[in-house]
Amino acid sequence: MTSTDISPPSMNTARLLEFQDNRLLIDLCGAYDAHLAAIEKTLGVQIVRRGNQLSLIGDDDATARAETVLNALYARLEGGRTVEPADVESMLRMGDSAAGTGVRAGDQIEMPILDGIEIQTRKKRVEPRTAAQKDYVQSLFDNELAFGIGPAGTGKTYLAVAVGVSMFIGGHVDKIILSRPAVEAGEKLGYLPGDMKDKVDPYMQPLYDALNDFLPGKQLAKLLEDKKIEIAPLAFMRGRTLSNAFVVLDEAQNATSMQMKMFLTRLGEGSRMVITGDRTQIDLPRGVPSGLQDAERLLKTIPKISFNYFTSKDVVRHPLVAAIIEAYEADTGHS
Template sequence: MATTTKTPTAYEIDAAPEVLEFPDNFLLIDLCGEHDRNLADVEQKLGVQVVRRGNQLSIHGEPDAQKEAAEVLTSLYERLEAGRAVEPADIDREVRMGVSEKGTVPAVGDQMDLGVGDRVEIKTRKKMVEPRTEAQKAYVKSLFKNELAFGIGPAGTGKTYLAVAVGVNLFIGGHVDKIILSRPAVEAGEKLGYLPGDMKDKVDPYMQPLYDALNDFLPQKQVEKLIEEKKIEIAPLAFMRGRTLARAFVVLDEAQNATTMQMKMFLTRLGEGSRMVITGDRTQIDLPRGVSSGLRDAERLLAGISKIDFNYFTSKDVVRHPLVAAIIEAYEADDPK
């Protein structure tokens, strides 16, 4: 992963810049971005200076940084040639992942045997989703290969977002018949019974992040129709008791707030033709003092079982605002453990 360094001064700029020439000037404009913001992003992330002259980009800086910037810009241009847009997330992914993935792009969901080194893309109705770190890529591959997988790590690492994207992909590809998304409705200050409205009104605030993820991948009207047809279910963990979930893609989010008994209950719902994903952050347990986290117990008890895969994320995998990673690292450094 590339590290962020300061922009070099005039005295630090290499005398022999890397020069790239692009045949399509219109695509070059898109590559540079409005007011050259894409170039500025590459400069800031890789510690280089990029100068545009006509249909050429000159990259100044340390030789290794020049080479990396050239590979990133070339890969982004090829993305534009393929008819796809370049957004800040795409620049971030190219910088983090490098361009070792160039080549065959498997049709995820249609071809589940993903080769090492292949670029991983998740097709949904509204957008193409791509992992932005190596840990995210390994996680997505794990979700397609394993019937039961865990994603454990800090906030902002894409655990739930990518899981829902994979669920949508498998659903629209006919690999599963329904999507079931669940979270523990852990109370924080207010008792559910005291909140206004019917049960749906009471629990929907807890489920909102799951609605948000779905609406990123499917048109809102389709989401509403599928929920009405019960092909998509979004419900508190307690609602899973007594069910057998067959041919479903099932996600348990915020699993650190499930008790040991709740976790056992949920895991044993797995039915024929289903896939289950458990996501959580061990540093954000909201259970009452003295109540054991089901996520921690599941790690301890299930780690040795084949076909159950554990995927771990760190602050380096945070893909929200850069400050989120810095905040997580500060808290981790202060944790006495």
């Protein structure tokens, strides 16, 4: 890929980028040039595509940052990886961080491509998109007990389930157990119809959604039928010893202190346990302390237990989710 500055110094910069592989350029631009549109909107530049060239028009700082983002994404494609909207958003956030450190137009901005960690499942290859996610995934492989704490949309549960599926496929564990407290999110749903499974499944649906992303439907149904994969409310964990299993407790901020202690002491030989939660979304009755906060306070100094933290910068859902989280964080003093 080559870059040429074709503008006079007094005018907006017009940088001309040339890409050798037209097929990779198509992926770089995205469906209906959606990736280019996202870069244009975020950085305030205009990107004009002609053949295998992209012309970047805007002020010097903005076009330099746009060039760096496009270079990083193209290098990702050359390395055999895909580029999705979340990857573009992640690169743009990294570029914003770099821009705040005194980077001048034309300087090379170091934008990390998170090589070395990939999670292989039956349906797709998953990789962390931010530095915090990379550290989190690494800790899931390295530690028997790991916590992932942060706001919604940061991939805490999704990555934990992906690692669990990968370890199950690789024969490192014999089963996957996914659990959540069956606590309503701030509203009373009343009595739900059906048998016990019908009653608890609505609470467990996000876990089913994650599994469906990683395993073919028929295989997932068979594994659920054979109880190689179990999805159950936290209350169902009492009295069990979970050996040779990959165990995930999701929405752990809604577990009471007694429930958390009960769950943590289920850890058996050959098992790994992941606890995920968001301290800002506690739905327990007023005055009932969160088991996640207690566990964080009590277990911080114990070796081989990792605590991994996420912020709005790690959100990989729609870009608006990060903005919403930041707005609520800024207003915490007024609630």
